[in-house]
Amino acid sequence: MLTSIEVAGTAQVPATDVGFLLYKHPDRVQQFATSQGGATVFFPAASPELCRVVLHVDGVGAKVDRAEGMGRYVNVVPFAASSRLVVVLGKVFGDALAGRCATRPELVDNRWPMTLTVPSVPTGGRCSPAELFEPLGWTVQTSAQPLEPPQWGDSEFVTISLSGVHTVRDALRHLSVCLPVLAGAKHYFVDDAEVDKLQRLGDGWLDTHPRRDDIAAGYVKHVRSLTDEAVMRLAGDVTTAQPADDANAVPERRASLARHRREWVVESLARAGARSVLDAGCGEGRLLAELVTALPGAQIAGVDVAPAMVDRARERLQRWRGTSVWQSSLMYTDPRCRGFDAVVLMEVIEHIEFDRLPTAMSSVFDEMAPRTVVITTPNHDHNEAYGLAGQWRHPDHRFEFTRADFAQWCASVAEEYRYRVTIDGVGEPVEGLGAPTQCAVFTRDDSSPQLNSSEGGRR
Template identity: 40%
Template sequence: MLLTISAEGQGSGALSFLLHKHPGKLQTVELSVGSAHVFYPEYSEEKTTAALLLDIDPIGMVRNAKNFAGKEFLLGQYVNDRPYAASSFLSSAISKTFSSAMNGSCKEHPELVDIPLNLTARISVLPAPKGGEVLINKLFEPLGYTVEAERHILDTQFTDWGYGKYFSLTLKNNITLKDLLSHLYVLIPVSDNEKHYFITRDEVDKLLQKGRGWLENHPEKDLIVSRYLINIRSLVRSAFEILSAQEEAPEEDANTDTPVQREKKERLHDLRLQTVAEQLKASGAESVIDLGCGDGKLLKLLLKERQFQRIAGTDVSFSELTKCKDRLHWEEMPPKQKERISLFQSSVTYRDKRFSGFDAAALVEVIEHLDENRLSALEKSVFKYAKPHTIVLTTPNREYNVHYENLAAGKLRHSDHRFEWTRAEFKAWAQKTAETYGYSLVIFPVGEEENTIGAPCQMAVFTYGTQHT
């Protein structure tokens, strides 16, 4: 199983710096079922080629991996193409061997990361069992590649048998190395339509992280998502929901506000987060997850409290998680501080085992961004399956909207809000949810309260295991 990446023309020597692999050495990385060897068949200022050669242990493969490839017959797990044809084994090797390059990290020459190079990638044997050359072109050509796919006959001794599913693939593009590696990481197993390991919810995160910036606009997005996740319906639905949310998320509707109104909204937002943090602290929780953490303002408050020994933040938007890391100064965060916190991408409307095991959860201005018919999915995900002892949830109070001068009657505060409830509607939903899942309930106003219309924001604190009030 061989992959070569060549850079030609001016600056081709940058390839070795970006890959973090010395051109004068043979370097070996141990894999779960074999080894990956990196070496340079050629190195000059005119052309540099790096080779990734996989030496797969077929016995270890059978012992450690799931039953893949050739499962149509009894000896399929022993007689198959996995040690020789490009597959998810190669994707895993790319991720492990060239992780810094794929993540866009180059300490010695960081300025090289975002410079496009004239790159040529060659894969010696790539299976495309369902789609062949047409599929390969549909996957790579929209990303700007010139594609050369040479199809191999089944057996040179018996040419009448015709052609098989295997291709020697050459891809050429003027592109950054990190983008090339991300494309290969995702699209090799998509072409192969197989995985050598069991697929879990983490695969959705991997796909969306490696596909960020190109997958959402790819004309074959649906096909890529489905085949990468080997058509597991729950995971495919989750990935599509996250992608859809990212595509539909508008910019903040602040451009229609006056400076005074923007200042009031900021003060309310700060007050809301401070109130949520106080409720979480009062609950006695030592571990907290912020479901829909956005740009991380609440997480920053929680990190200041030593009471919270374990903190997690999750959001449907990868760009928001990127902003969150910037706000938290993630790269400069002291190791002991970073041990307390984890960030990951997910959707609150799907069951995710990573939501479980926390004393408390926060849902700050989240539910109004969901279609009302999806609330039952959120309830099950958070209240039934994750089931933290304390849940602190906030949402706007629609009755207070008359105070916003630029907001027309009947309009919502934000173009991405699917609904906004009155105090009575919120109380009815909160009581029903508490009763269904065994929580007690207390509702608080957040912000300046008026007799007839209430406060701008409403908060519910759910506590598990005590009698409903």
């Protein structure tokens, strides 16, 4: 992946001042580790009259789903200028995207004569480069990238050159929104938070764009519910109640599915009267941080198989005493995981190979033997509402339960380990598809278990 930004200086503002905006010194080569590979920023030209900034991403180490490209070992996706490049732009030029410049704040609104060049842009979307960028004041030039050997013709990738007079902030935001729309795809799962991001990046220009609705739909992968919400927000049709005497009140936005999920888990644990909780597969510790405040005085602990996640969770929880986080796995017995009132597996089981799931359940229900077990997992039926019919919701998922399969699996686990189970759902349900997340609360009981079903289980 490669992007260059060339700006021209004026008598008032030399071109090299763009380094202040990008937080990159023109005399240095700077390197960054990103989720999409190693990124390098350098300046092939740097003078008061002309400054050229190049961002190169080597793609090494980028995690690629096989479904995105041609296979496990040969894949063009990490090198294509689409949503993966946007992720790197946010990582490397995040302050410029946000319109922040602590040392020279006046440069944020400076309009520079500039040229952006982006090779290897996929064009599988419903809008052309001209339709997206020309209404924003860019002069657009495109050149097809030929295949090798030449007799095979042109590829589906083009090099785009954009020329115009813009702020650096707006130029980066135009790229961040329009590149995934051009590609017609994103490499990651989208939810409500993506609408928030679109509204933030599109502030001041997207609401009046002639292809606004098409851009909104492409940015959220044509998921109907997200597209409708994005278009309503951009059109100004979304109103929220706020106090009449507070003109500066921030409108309330719909909470993300992840937050709804955490709230449901916390409420379930509170109803169960849990005084000690183990979050198995705690990740970065977001749920742990909420449990500390929601269940005062309770013993809170977390485990994760990934050392990096354990480190992040510990950092998040360092200001709270009495919390513990350590590395462990559900694939073996860990005596430290015993003795808790409740064990939580929030969005965990789908990351376990299905034939190893019985081992994990034995570890939880037999070895740990808590009074309460709380499990959440994606509802595969609901993927159709996200435009993912027949697909898994994340490339790291090993399986996903339909509602019928989840109900059957819960009943068999409850029967085997002598628990009662109640099935529920989290998130806005869709008729015929159910809620996006399906959940279960298992309660240890000596009597014969029975299966109860509420909103999410039998829809």
